[in-house]
Every structure is written in C-alpha cells, then in structure tokens.
Amino acid sequence: MKSIKSIFIILLIVLFVSFIGLTEEQVIVPQDLEGKTLPQIYMMRNEIFARRGRPFKTYELNNYFRSQDWYQIGVNEDGIVTYSDDRLTEIDRTNIEVLLEKEKELLQQNFIEINGIKKINTDNIINLWQFGELAPEDLERLSQFGFTIFPCRYPDPESDDVEWQPAPYEQFFWLYENNNYYGVANFITTDAILQLYHIFFDFTLRNLESEKLFPVVKELTNQMLELSKSLFEKAENKDVQHAALRNIAYFAVPQFFLTESERSYPHDIQTIIQSEIDKSTGAVGRENSEIFNPDFNPDIKHDMDYSQFIIRGHYTRSEELKRYFMALMWYGQNYFLADQQTDLLQSLIITKQLFDNSYNHLKLIELWETIYEPTVFYVGLSDDLGPQEYKIILDTVYGKNINFEDLSDPIKLAEAQKIAEEMYSKKKRIKTELYLIPSTAQFRFMGQRYIPDSEILQRLTKWTDTVPRIPLRPFPKGLDVMAVLGSRLATKIALEEHQIEGNIWKEYPENLEKLTVEFSQLTSNDWKTNLYYNWLFCLKSLLQLKSGYDYPFYMRNQAWEKKNLITSLASWSQLRHDVILYGSPSGAEKGGWEEWIPDPPKCQVEANPEFFGRMLELLIHSRDGLQQRDLLTKPMQEKFEKFIDLVEFLYQISLKEVTNQPVTNEEHEKLYTFGALLENLTISVMTDDESISNWFEIQSDTDKNVAVIADIHTAQIEVEENGQKIEKNLALEVGVGPVYEIYVVTEVDGYLKLTRGATFSYFEFLHPADDRLTDEKWQAMLKAGSNPPPPIWTQGFFSSKYPPEIPRLDYIYYFD
Structure with a gap:
C-alpha cells in the first residue's frame, strides 16, 4: 500500500510531465515552450506518441505511460505491435518537429560553466522525476560532482521525527533488487564486487x-x-x-x-x-x-x-x-x-x-x-x-x-x-x-x-625511547595505509590531520614519504604473491586511476577520489576482518517492430576497467590456487566460474564506457538483473545446501548483515578520567556499517540520466581492547544508534538527508 507521501509525489510527477497547457489539436509554437525544462519537453514530445498508442522501447517511458489510465498501447494479445506512425496527425507531426528542435537546443546545455567550473545542469536530468524529492543540497552535489551519497542509518524508534526514515540495506543486492522493483537503472559499483569477493574469500x-x-x-x-x-x-x-x-x-x-x-x-x-x-x-x-x-x-x-x-x-x-x-x-x-x-x-x-x-x-x-x-x-x-x-x-x-x-x-x-x-x-x-x-x-x-599494511601501521606509530615511554603517535590511521598504497588524497588528509593534532611526532611526514617510496617499488608480481596482497592490489586501482581513458564526468573530481578512498578503506577493513586470526596486529523511438518488449533501462558500471581487470586476475588466482591444493569442491568451482564470468562481463562494459563504445540491449538487460545474480551468488557461497535459494533461509543473522568489524592495532596509553590519570589498553577498530545509497548522473545517447547504486560505509575509532568488538556487538551498536560517527574527514561529504522516498508507478515491466 502506497504511503500518502508517495501518492503525493506521484501526483506531482503526473503534473510535471503531463501539464503543458495545450490541447491535442493546438499547434505548438516556440514561444509556448519558453521556460520549460528539457525533461518537460522530452515528455511532451513522447506524450504525443503515447496518445496515439505507440509502444515505448525506452524502459522509463514504457513504465510511465503504462501507468496512465488513458494510455492504450498499440500491441495485440500476441505481443505483436499494431501501432504505426500513420496514426499521427499533421498537427502531431508539426508539434513533434517543434519540440524536437527545442530538445536539441536544450541538450546543448547538459553541462554549464559557473565561475570557470564545469557543472552538470540538473534541470536536464531526463529521469529526475523517478527519484522523488531531492533536497537542494543533493541537487547541488549532483551538479558539482555528478553524484551524491546518502548515509543510510537505522531509524530511531523513539524519535517523533515524521521525516521519511527508511530502514538501511544490510546487503548490497537488496538495493539493486529494489531498483528493479521501482524501475530504476542500476549503477554497479566496485563496492558491490568487492563485497562479493569478501564473501567468497571469507567463506572459503x-x-x-x-x-x-x-x-x-x-x-x-x-x-x-x-x-x-x-x-x-x-x-x-x-x-x-x-x-x-x-x-x-x-x-x-x-x-x-x-x-x-x-x-x-x-x-x-x-x-x-x-x-x-x-x-x-x-x-x-x-x-x-x-x-x-x-x-x-x-x-x-x-x-x-x-x-x-x-x-x-x-x-x-x-x-x-x-x-x-x-x-x-x-x-x-x-x-x-x-x-x-x-x-x-x-x-x-x-x-x-x-x-x-x-x-x-x-x-x-x-x-x-x-x-x-x-x-x-x-x-x-x-x-x-x-x-x-x-x-x-x-x-x-x-x-x-x-x-x-x-x-x-x-x-x-x-x-x-x-x-x-x-x-x-x-x-x-x-x-x-x-x-x-x-x-x-x-x-x-x-x-x-x-x-x-601492518608494517605500514607499525612504522607510522612512535613512542619515545625514554623510560617511562611517552607516546608521540600511539595510534595509526587507515589513511596511512591508503596513502602508502598511492592515494594522494589520503596523504593530503593524513598530513592535515597530523598538523591539527599538534604535529607531536615531527618525523611523521618524512616516514610517510619514505614508506610510500618503498611500496611504490613493488612490481605487479610482488602484489600477486598471495590473496591478501592481491586484494590490496585491486584497491590500488581505485586509489590511482589509470591514465589514457575517457572517464565520465562523475569520476573527474576529488569528490570521487574520496568516494574511492572510503570504498578502499571499507574493503580493507573486511580483509582485516577475514584474516584477524593470522594477520600480525597492528530522440524519437525507432520503428522496426517484431514481438514487442521494452528495452532494458540504460544501466551503468563504475567506469574503472583497471579495477575489474585486477579483480578478474584475483579471482582466477583464488580459484586456481585452491584447485591446485585440492581445496576446491566442484560446486564451489562452479560458483567461482559464475563470479569470474560476471567480473569479465563488467570489465568489458567498463572498457566500453571509457572508450566510447556502445553497450548492447542484451548487455543492459544483464546489468539490470545484477541484483538477482548478486543475491544468487551470495546465497550459494554462504551455504552448501542446494535446497536453500532464499535469503531468509540463511541461518546466521550475523552473516546476513554486511556490517563487520576488526581491531587492527593495540596500544596502552595514559588518559585522564575524572581528574585522574589512568592506563588504558585501547584497540583501533575499523569496520563496515550499513550499505549507503549512491546516485550518479550518467550520459546515455546524449541525455543525462540518474542511476542508483550501493556503496560502502566506513568507520574507524578507538575502543577498549578488553572489549574487542565482535561482528554481533558491532551490528547491535549500529541498530541501537550507539556507534561512533564515521571519520571526521568524511564529514560534509555525505548528504545530511535520508535517501528520498522513491515513488513506485502502477506499472513496472520486469525482465526475467
């Protein structure tokens, strides 16, 4: 049952896309279109076709018009198209020409320049209506960066706040399957693939x-x-x-x-x-x-x-x-x-x-x-x-x-x-x-x-050699690891934070630079000596984008560097979690009809072929290594093959995106059903029971939640409490929280479109070592809202709002 707010949003959409103040028999002149946005012009033009019964191959148009009571689709019971453009009147054709000219004019304004800075013109996002009410701050983020991230959190049951409070996604595939439910195009992130690899690594x-x-x-x-x-x-x-x-x-x-x-x-x-x-x-x-x-x-x-x-x-x-x-x-x-x-x-x-x-x-x-x-x-x-x-x-x-x-x-x-x-x-x-x-x-x-990474963390902590020993930098940061692995942004933030914290260990910048140089000399073969190293090698491809590719707008700014930094830290915390026992601490529609179905929505893959290429090598390394040791069962080998096929496919799509090659409808359909594939692979790895095919059948509630935690460094320091100095044994905890939502503006066939995907959240904080956190305790803290906030350097990066309530149309076409 739709909420009152959802119904209200849908009514606004109908008014937004349908009200043009003109009758069907009225000839449109350019003056009638003054002040109208590109999405309005786009929908006005397509509504002319819809009024004559045209079936729409464009997925969003098909769902929208099939949800209108007046729409009579020109397709018979056998799925054969009966519509032809002969149904268009002369006035229809004239109006389409006028609207198309205006559309072409407005398409030249997809990107605008303000004070010498290139931005996205959010008024030109053709499907913004699909996403409900976006706050001005999020529209500004979309304009400036090409994306915005919503930090999902558990609703407060004691709160009287009537603001929309959705329950957060505890698995990546929940969001992607939710996209199918609402008819929203996927943005397939590197985060989702890293999460799936974590499951493969951890469960094997x-x-x-x-x-x-x-x-x-x-x-x-x-x-x-x-x-x-x-x-x-x-x-x-x-x-x-x-x-x-x-x-x-x-x-x-x-x-x-x-x-x-x-x-x-x-x-x-x-x-x-x-x-x-x-x-x-x-x-x-x-x-x-x-x-x-x-x-x-x-x-x-x-x-x-x-x-x-x-x-x-x-x-x-x-x-x-x-x-x-x-x-x-x-x-x-x-x-x-x-x-x-x-x-x-x-x-x-x-x-x-x-x-x-x-x-x-x-x-x-x-x-x-x-x-x-x-x-x-x-x-x-x-x-x-x-x-x-x-x-x-x-x-x-x-x-x-x-x-x-x-x-x-x-x-x-x-x-x-x-x-x-x-x-x-x-x-x-x-x-x-x-x-x-x-x-x-x-x-x-x-x-x-x-x-x-333990060597990095250890060498970037410092105590005096005197007795008693005085801590100069007793605790490292996750930023240290990413800085040494090649992130310029992590280096910048780490040095800024070191200054803010008093620059007590003055040799820290020098030691950070020395380590960065040392690790930069490792060859690609060095990074493939074991699965742990190879996982880090994949993360390096997020921290240093390969040159020579035509990256989309959303990847050409420091904000995306920060998103990738958060992704890398979150995935690294999963890696530390998995090995905690072993690691040392520290235009118009075209004709040509056959049996009719709409085209799939134009989904996007995070355009980083270098990452997907390295992940492909890591998966093959994992499969072959387990096979050589007689540790790979036939069912698990089949699961590896499916995962390898998926990553190889995503590699090819991302390569097409950065080399401006077209993605086929068959490929888009596979991208749109990504959520179901992700769920099937996740379930299949979590259990050997072939009869289990539904998520609710998985027994471990802990495993069903993406949130994990790991302590990576311990130090005993003197702190002041209630006016007294006491010795405290503290652990540095790093972990993943709920799945965050990311909205990304992509360009498809000259049109700006909004897509939605899933991304990691990352947490890092000190906690009493005598109460080292388990996954169960961490998940309970998140649900109770008693968890520490994300790192201070991420403040202001995420939206301050809850993700908007996405309205669901009465009709959604589902691909099998």
Missing part, C-alpha cells in the same frame, strides 16, 4: 578451517602433547626434562581449547595450566603469563594481552571455528625467545619432534604444513621463525643424528642463538612497539603472518 577460508584444518590442528596438538609428556618421563638430562615439562604446559592449553576435556598433568604445572586457560577464556586483558616465565618464576614478568582471545571475526559462527580460533591465537601470540636458553631448548625440542615423528604414515611436520601452507596462500608467510627455520639450525649446529640430550649443550645453544638472530634480522616482519614485547629473535609454533 572458514570452510577450509572448520572442515580441513580444525581436525589436523586437533590431532597435531594431541601428538605434540603426548610426545612432550613422554620426553618428560624418559629424559635424564634435567634441562631437557624441564623444557619438556614447559612444553607440556604449552600444548596442554590449546589441547583444552580444541577438546574442552580436562587432563591431569604433573602437579608442578597443573595449577599454571588452569590459570592460563582461565585467563585466555576470560580474555582478562594484559597480564603476566606464568607458563612463559623462566622456571615458572612468578617474579619474572612475561606480559601477554589476553584480550586477543576474545573470539571475533567469522570465528563466532560455529563451535569448531571458536575452538580453532583459540588454539591458533595461542600458537600465534606466544613465542619462545632465542636469547633465553630454556625457550631456545623448548623450540629445538619441538622442531626435532615434528621432523622425527609420524602419525598415520605422515610426518608431524607434514601435518604442520597441512595447516600452514594453505593459510600462506591466503595471507602470506609468518614474520617469525618457525619449525622450518629451526630445522636448518638443528642440521647446521647439531647435525643429522642427535638425541634430545645433545640439544642442551650450552656452546651449541649459543651457536644456535646466533644463527637464529641472523635469520630473524633478515626476515620480513612487523617490528612491534608494544611495551614489554621483545623484538629479539622468536620462535612461534604457528606464527602470525607478515602483512604489508
């Missing part, structure tokens, strides 16, 4: 983790625990026995996470193990870890951030994923120092056990590689030393045939430490600035990964 990764890796981690942990217990019982060397005891404690904690079964251990460590389990499952914040203290001495502190064990990302979705998260977080967070003899001995024992022992005819190191290698394909190599590097140390220092007692030789341990330090100095890694976290050589059983 979580399926890999829960179905393939979880049982392997479980068995490997159990084997390592049993080997440690056996060595403890048999070892005669006290140093080896003590190291084995500590390894029992080390593997007992993740064994509990994976199985939730309690076991008995030597009395010396039973209490310590339980304490460690309690701290981890309770995510108590930053505290001392007794397991990693030398000789289990509580007076020697091993600082550990237990808030990292708050289960988040996609790992909240199932029990297996929750357990997998806890175990892998344990292995990734905890380290053995090469400059501590007991730690080093523990690492060497673990390495020897991995390479010397088997399970089900597989060496334990092969089980380890079963976990590590596929995740390298997704995220990259560890930035710490691990079993593979320590095997080289074993062979170099101790030789091939050794027993465990040999490992405790102090002279050889010193030599092993030296080699470890040399290896570590050459390894690409994230240099941590967190207080009490050592930067010397470390061994991790399953280390977290080097990811380039």
